[in-house]
Amino acid sequence: MALLALEDLTVRFRTRGGTVHAVNGVSFDLEAGETLGLVGESGCGKTATGLAMLRLLPRPAGRVEGGRVVFAGRDLLSLSEAEMRDLRGREIAMVFQDPMTSLNPVLTIGTQLIETLVAHRQLRGAAARGRAIELLEIVGIPQAARSLRRYPHQFSGGMRQRVMIAIALALAPRLLIADEPTTALDVTIQAQVLELIEELTRESGTAVILITHDLGVVAGRTQRICVMYAGFVVETATTRQLFAAPRHPYTVGLLHSIPRPQATGIGELIPIEGAPPEQLTAPSGCPFAPRCAWRIAACWVDNPALVPLTRDGTVAGEVVNTGPQATHRLACHNPASAEEARAGRPLRPGFEAAPPPTDILAVQPAGSAA
Numbered sequence: 001m002a003l004l005a006l007e008d009l010t011v012r013f014r015t016r017g018g019t020v021h022a023v024n025g026v027s028f029d030l031e032a033g034e035t036l037g038l039v040g041e042s043g044c045g046k047t048a049t050g051l052a053m054l055r056l057l058p059r060p061a062g063r064v065e066g067g068r069v070v071f072a073g074r075d076l077l078s079l080s081e082a083e084m085r086d087l088r089g090r091e092i093a094m095v096f097q098d099p100m101t102s103l104n105p106v107l108t109i110g111t112q113l114i115e116t117l118v119a120h121r122q123l124r125g126a127a128a129r130g131r132a133i134e135l136l137e138i139v140g141i142p143q144a145a146r147s148l149r150r151y152p153h154q155f156s157g158g159m160r161q162r163v164m165i166a167i168a169l170a171l172a173p174r175l176l177i178a179d180e181p182t183t184a185l186d187v188t189i190q191a192q193v194l195e196l197i198e199e200l201t202r203e204s205g206t207a208v209i210l211i212t213h214d215l216g217v218v219a220g221r222t223q224r225i226c227v228m229y230a231g232f233v234v235e236t237a238t239t240r241q242l243f244a245a246p247r248h249p250y251t252v253g254l255l256h257s258i259p260r261p262q263a264t265g266i267g268e269l270i271p272i273e274g275a276p277p278e279q280l281t282a283p284s285g286c287p288f289a290p291r292c293a294w295r296i297a298a299c300w301v302d303n304p305a306l307v308p309l310t311r312d313g314t315v316a317g318e319v320v321n322t323g324p325q326a327t328h329r330l331a332c333h334n335p336a337s338a339e340e341a342r343a344g345r346p347l348r349p350g351f352e353a354a355p356p357p358t359d360i361l362a363v364q365p366a367g368s369a370a
């Protein structure tokens with residue numbers, strides 16, 4: 001049985017401007033000790049997915065409106081608040097995108113770290129303090145003993161991220177959700193922080209969900225990747241398969257957006273034009289259609305389901321049951337070929353992206369629309 005099974009998770013935010021369809025039927029499994037990358041542009045629902053799992057969505061705007069989060073055989077969405085509090089930290093910890101929101105501003109780092117060790121590791125007095133200093137040293141906080149007496153605001157953003165990771169190390173949870181743990185950091189420190197998270201997996205067998213907008217961050221650090229767009233998982237595969245043979249045009253776009261795509265063997269830098277949708281309504285077609293160079297007429301009217309990739313590399317045919325391809329799933333009417341993925345654009349002679357239906361109507365002769 002998987003350590004975690006997300007089944008059809010649906011999250012909405014009710015705002016003055018309307019209801020935001022933040023997470024739309026997201027499903028994935030995670031095995032013990034496995035690292036999964038959750039990747040997509042800003043606003044695609046990564047944080048909302050993580051917060052919903054821990055039942056920490058901001059109320060009253062955010063609500064889980066459907067689905068199940070099964071962790072170690074228990075449906076987290078049906079636990080009592082007391083049971084959930086006990087589970088948070090001890091079994092599932094989250095390194096938040098903004099560490100200020102989770103570190104208590106009025107308590108010193110030492111108090112917060114030592115409280116964690118006392119509550120979850122049954123350490124007391126000098127032993128707890130000693131371990132707290134050790135953990136701050138592990139995450140590279142200078143003058144660890146003195147730092148215990150400092151408050152969160154006395155640390156830089158990067159140092160606060162490290163403190164959060166020290167707390168996660170103290171907890172040694174079964175699952176760590178690391179939400180953009182390196183965005184605010186420079187490249188050298190980024191690598192160190194990611195190394196710390198890998199250490200946690202190696203030493204404690206912690207499973208990790210690594211949330212990032214940057215496919216470059218998850219390359220080589222995860223076993224599997226879920227690519228999200230507009231609250232949907234649009235492609236999922238083993239990390240190796242996703243980098244070797246990306247099929248969804250959005251994944252292809254993300255890969256070509258990595259600052260040094262040549263280093264990943266993908267080819268030239270091609271930014272994705274346009275912006276993600278506001279998600280105030282359920283999309284009638286594929287949510288990526290307005291930005292997609294591969295779109296066909298069906299894309300405007302039918303949002304494709306996430307289905308297994310088939311032996312002939314399409315989404316309709318014989319499913320591959322073995323090897324890394326077996327877990328490759330895709331939501332797309334017209335996937336990119338391997339050559340197109342490398343080129344970052346469709347290569348079929350004469351192919352043009354289908355215009356929106358309104359344009360089709362606009363060029364029809366008067367009276368023909370009825």
Ligand SMILES: Nc1ncnc2c1ncn2[C@@H]1O[C@H](COP(=O)(O)OP(=O)(O)OP(=O)(O)O)[C@@H](O)[C@H]1O
Pocket residue numbers: 013014015020021022040041042043044045046047048049058061062097213278279
């Ligand atoms: N508290 C909130 N109230 C209203 N809408 C929200 C709230 N939090 C998130 N949203 C909306 O829900 C959608 C998903 O947001 P989410 O924060 O999960 O995105 P994300 O993928 O984590 O993006 P980022 O990379 O910027 O962190 C977005 O459209 C966002 O505007």
Ligand code: SF4
Pocket residue numbers: 248249250286287288289290292293294295296299304331332333334335
């Ligand atoms: S080809 Fe169609 S379904 Fe596939 S990503 Fe483009 S618009 Fe969406």
Ligand SMILES: [Mg+2]
Pocket residue numbers: 046047048097179
């Ligand atoms: Mg986020």
